Amino acid sequence: MGVGIKVEHLNAWxxxxxALHDINIAIASNHCTAVIGPSGCGKxxxxxxxxxxxxxxxxxxxxxxVEIGEMDVYNGTSAVSIRRRIGMVFQKPxxxxxxxxxxxxxxxxxxxxxxxxxRTDEIVERSLKYAALWEEVKDxxxxxxxxxxxxxxxxxxxxARALAVEPQVLLMDEPCSALDPISTGKxxxxxFQLKEKFTIVIVTHNMQQASRVAEFTGFFLLGKLIEFDKTxxxxxxxxxxxxxxxxxxxxx
Amino acid sequence: xxxxxxxxPHVSGPQPTEKTLVVVExxxxxxxxxxxxxxxxxxxxxxxxxxxxxxxxxxxxxLIIVELVTKSNxxxxxxxxxxxxxxxxxxxxxxxxxxxxxxxxxxxxVLALVLAVPLAIGVAVFITEMCPRWLKGPxxxxxxxxxxxxxxxxxxWAIFVLVPLLREYVxxxxxxxxxxTGLFEGPPYGIGMLAAGIILAIMVVPIVSSMTRxxxxxxxxxxxxxxxxxxxTRWEMIRVGVLRNARAGILxxxxxxxxxxxxxxxxxxxxxxxxxxIAKSLFAPGYTMASVIANEFSEATGDVYLSALVEVGLALxxxxxxxxxLAQFLVWSVTRGTPARANG
Numbered sequence: 001m002g003v004g005i006k007v008e009h010l011n012a013w014x015x016x017x018x019a020l021h022d023i024n025i026a027i028a029s030n031h032c033t034a035v036i037g038p039s040g041c042g043k044x045x046x047x048x049x050x051x052x053x054x055x056x057x058x059x060x061x062x063x064x065x066v067e068i069g070e071m072d073v074y075n076g077t078s079a080v081s082i083r084r085r086i087g088m089v090f091q092k093p094x095x096x097x098x099x100x101x102x103x104x105x106x107x108x109x110x111x112x113x114x115x116x117x118x119r120t121d122e123i124v125e126r127s128l129k130y131a132a133l134w135e136e137v138k139d140x141x142x143x144x145x146x147x148x149x150x151x152x153x154x155x156x157x158x159x160a161r162a163l164a165v166e167p168q169v170l171l172m173d174e175p176c177s178a179l180d181p182i183s184t185g186k187x188x189x190x191x192f193q194l195k196e197k198f199t200i201v202i203v204t205h206n207m208q209q210a211s212r213v214a215e216f217t218g219f220f221l222l223g224k225l226i227e228f229d230k231t232x233x234x235x236x237x238x239x240x241x242x243x244x245x246x247x248x249x250x251x252x
Numbered sequence: 253x254x255x256x257x258x259x260x261p262h263v264s265g266p267q268p269t270e271k272t273l274v275v276v277e278x279x280x281x282x283x284x285x286x287x288x289x290x291x292x293x294x295x296x297x298x299x300x301x302x303x304x305x306x307x308x309x310x311x312x313x314x315l316i317i318v319e320l321v322t323k324s325n326x327x328x329x330x331x332x333x334x335x336x337x338x339x340x341x342x343x344x345x346x347x348x349x350x351x352x353x354x355x356x357x358x359x360x361x362v363l364a365l366v367l368a369v370p371l372a373i374g375v376a377v378f379i380t381e382m383c384p385r386w387l388k389g390p391x392x393x394x395x396x397x398x399x400x401x402x403x404x405x406x407x408x409w410a411i412f413v414l415v416p417l418l419r420e421y422v423x424x425x426x427x428x429x430x431x432x433t434g435l436f437e438g439p440p441y442g443i444g445m446l447a448a449g450i451i452l453a454i455m456v457v458p459i460v461s462s463m464t465r466x467x468x469x470x471x472x473x474x475x476x477x478x479x480x481x482x483x484x485t486r487w488e489m490i491r492v493g494v495l496r497n498a499r500a501g502i503l504x505x506x507x508x509x510x511x512x513x514x515x516x517x518x519x520x521x522x523x524x525x526x527x528x529x530i531a532k533s534l535f536a537p538g539y540t541m542a543s544v545i546a547n548e549f550s551e552a553t554g555d556v557y558l559s560a561l562v563e564v565g566l567a568l569x570x571x572x573x574x575x576x577x578l579a580q581f582l583v584w585s586v587t588r589g590t591p592a593r594a595n596g
Contacts, residue, residue, distance in 0.1 A: 056480055058385070084483030094474040098496050107492065108482040158478070165482065 002199030003069030003168045004029040005050065010064030012045050012054055019045045021223045023064070027216070032191055032200040034214035034231065036207060038246065042223040043203045047171050050201065051086040052079040069168055084112060087162030087198075091174040093154035095146030095161070101137050104146040104157055108165040123164055130197075131160035132190055152183025159190065163198075170194065172202040176209065188213050207247055211235050219243045316569070324563035326556055335563060341528040341544075343552075348560035350567060352528040356445070356538035357568070360520060361513035363449030363534070364456050369506055371453070372460035373495075379461075380468045381490055392465070399458035407522030410451045415442035415523060418450075423535060437533040441525070446534040448524040452516055456509040463505025467498040504582035511575045515568065517542035541568040 005027040012020035020042045027033045035043040048054040049062045052073060066073035073082055095104050103110075105124045114120065128134040128141070133156040137144070146157055155175060162170060172191075176184040191200055191213045204210050210217050211231055218228040219240075227234060227243045238244045245251055327335060331348060338349025379391055419442030426436040471494050479493035495502070517540075525537020526547060541564050552558045 051481065053477065053481060056477070080483050080485055082483075083481055086481075088481035090474060090477060090481075092474055094472070094478040096475070096478070096492070096496070098499070107479075111479075111482055111484050111488055111492070161478075161482070 002030045002195075002197065004199065005169065005201070006065075006067040007050075008065040010046070010049060010062065010066060012042070012049050012062040013060065014045075014057070015059040019223050020049065020062075023225050025218060025225060025228055027199065027201060029199045030195055030197075031216060032195050032202060032214045033216040033218065034210035035201065035203045035218050035220060036205075036210050036246075037220035037226075038251070039205075041220040043220045044173050045223075046220065046225075047173055047201055047203050050169070050171060051083050051088055053083070053088065055079070084108075084165060085168050087165065087167035087170045089155070089158050089162055089170070089172045089175045092178050093151055093158050095149070095154050095157050097145055097147035099146055101141035101144055101146050101149070101157060105160045105164050108161060112165060124160075127160040127164040130163050130190075130194065131156040132186060133157060133160055150183075152179050152186060155179060155183065155187060156190070159187070163194075167198065170198045170200045172200065174203050174205060177205060184209070207235070219246060221246070320562055320566040320569060324559050324566050326559035327563045328559075330556055331560075335560070336567065339528070339530055343548075343554070343557050346554060346556050348556070350541070350560070350564050352530050353539050353541040353544050353564055354567065355530050356448075356524065357514055357540040357542070357571075360445060360448040360452055360524065360538065360540060361510055363445070364452030364513045365506060365510055367450060367453035368456040368460060368509060372457045372505075372509070373464055373502065375457065375461040376464035376468055377490055377495075380465055381494065382486075392462075395458050395461055397458075398454070399462070403455065403516060403518040404522075406451055406455060407519040410447060410519060410523045414450060415447055418442045418447055427535075434532050435534050438531075438535045440535055441537065443523055443525045443537060444535050445524065445531075445538045448520045448538070448540070449534070451519050451523055452513045455516060455519065456513050459512055460502075460505045460509040463508060464498070464502045467501030467505070468494050470501070471497045500582055500585055504579050507575055507579035507582060511572055511579065514575060515542060515572050517546050521546055541565070 005025075007023055007025045007027075010020055010023040011018065023046060035046060037043045045054055049064075050066060050068065050073070052062075054060050054062050062074070064074065068082070068086065071077050071082060071085065095101075096107060099107065102124055105127050106120050109120055109123060124141075125134065125138075128137065133153060136153060137149070137157075146154065149157060155178075159170075159175075176187055179187065188209065191202065194200060202210075202214065214231050216228065217231045217234040219226045219234060219238075219242075221242055227238060227240045229239070233239075234243060235247055238247065327348060331338070335348065335350055336354065337351055338347075339351040340347055340349050341352060342348070375391075375395060379388060379395075383391060419440050423436070423440030423442065423446070427440065430436050475497055476489055476493045479489045484492065520540055521543040524540060524543060526539050526543060527537040528539045528544070529536065531538070545561055545565050545568075548557075549561055552561055
């Protein structure tokens with residue numbers, strides 16, 4: 001089951017440049033929340049702060065309170081153990097090219113010291129089914145490299161890899177921006193089904209995508225969270241002028 | 253085309269615009285700015301010159317091979333394949349077997365790799381993944397510098413620093429605790445196979461480490477992030493996300509290092525002891541193919557003696573060529589656009 005996320009007074013920096021200013025947001029469990037905004041508005045940084053990937057960039061730092069379920073992300077929990085419970089899918093599909101499809105999905109389990117062969121088989125199958133990739137790869141998954149798949153399949157493989165460790169939250173950082181419309185459709189369909197089991201936060205450039213998959217949408221601008229509300233409200237009657245300008249295409 | 257662009261305004265627009273355009277077009281037709289065809293001989297000279305440059309490399313290699321084969325003919329006829337499996341090297345009785353040299357070359361090189369590869373990979377991992385930024389440049393530069401030191405300097409350093417150290421401290425300790433393996437027996441001279449292996453290792457480290465560093469840097473950042481996001485520690489990230497993706501390139505670097513170790517002459521000659529014997533102990537003196545040629549060429553009086561030395565050279569040449577071809581294949585398989593790069 002997914003868990004909710006509570007963010008209070010989150011600030012983030014790249015060196016001396018502040019990328020996020022005092023973000024407060026409460027993300028509902030087992031729903032999909034979209035984060036939209038123009039390029040450079042801090043939406044990716046925000047998502048990367050949730051699993052502490054932000055701080056892996058040299059000179060980047062973050063401060064504030066982030067609670068994911070019972071975990072206090074910036075206080076008393078190690079970054080490694082947080083990332084084990086939060087899956088992440090990146091903009092560019094990044095399967096491990098030297099591993100087979102099967103090993104790609106099992107890689108998270110292996111890293112966590114999971115050695116049970118039979119259970120691993122089950123989990124890999126289940127994860128590939130979650131990611132709607134099972135039918136396409138079940139015969140070749142031991143032989144074929146993860147890099148031998150098409151772009152859309154690679155991205156679904158990355159989703160399967162993230163889901164294999166049974167995370168509570170799935171973060172998606174523009175997961176469809178490198179994909180064609182058909183693959184995008186498949187991934188969106190997937191998000192719909194995955195909501196039942198995971199809390200999903202998706203960063204997207206594509207406002208139609210946000211309106212299709214997300215119940216809640218947050219609009220970021222210049223490192224600030226301008227508005228956060230139900231998706232219909234954001235796209236029909238936003239309460240902030242800047243949100244309206246953005247979604248009607250007046251800038252960005 | 254120009255008329256098209258002007259299509260809309262030109263209905264109401266002024267006539268002169270169209271006229272000027274027409275004039276420009278006709279003038280362009282009557283006197284082209286750039287001549288087509290014409291003088292081609294500079295290009296021909298250029299291509300012939302470049303062809304000559306390219307062929308000269310092939311010619312040099314061919315000449316070396318011809319020279320080695322013809323000059324070693326005498327020895328080849330006298331000993332045949334026995335030359336490579338016999339171990340007595342006796343210039344007085346004109347009996348030559350190159351096995352101790354082949355053995356010495358291979359053992360000293362393999363020993364060098366065993367010592368150098370972990371160190372070199374460690375250096376590369378530290379520089380690319382963990383080093384504070386201010387230290388990165390100086391450290392990388394110093395590693396490269398190691399490759400630029402002439403080998404005779406390494407030899408001198410080995411004689412005055414490394415050999416006494418081995419004799420006084422390292423070898424007694426090895427003999428005491430690891431003597432039972434049989435690899436560390438006999439009197440600790442300092443000079444010998446172990447010293448040669450260590451000095452070769454120091455010379456090989458910069459080659460392996462700079463190659464490793466390059467392929468590690470080429471691994472896309474997304475691969476590192478993918479592993480980190482799965483909840484990997486830094487070491488796991490380096491192992492799964494970086495080293496695993498770079499392994500073919502690292503292998504290429506190791507083989508280039510092996511090529512260097514096989515052919516190295518000066519530093520090895522100065523410390524290996526130069527005795528054509530095959531001994532199990534690494535403390536014992538040995539001899540390599542390159543060293544025997546350098547040491548004995550000037551005093552080789554008989555024709556068969558000279559021919560035997562050339563045959564040793566031929567053997568060394570072949571081994572080095574094989575190693576280099578292997579390295580080229582490996583490096584090529586990395587740069588050809590492995591999935592790792594396609595992803596980047």
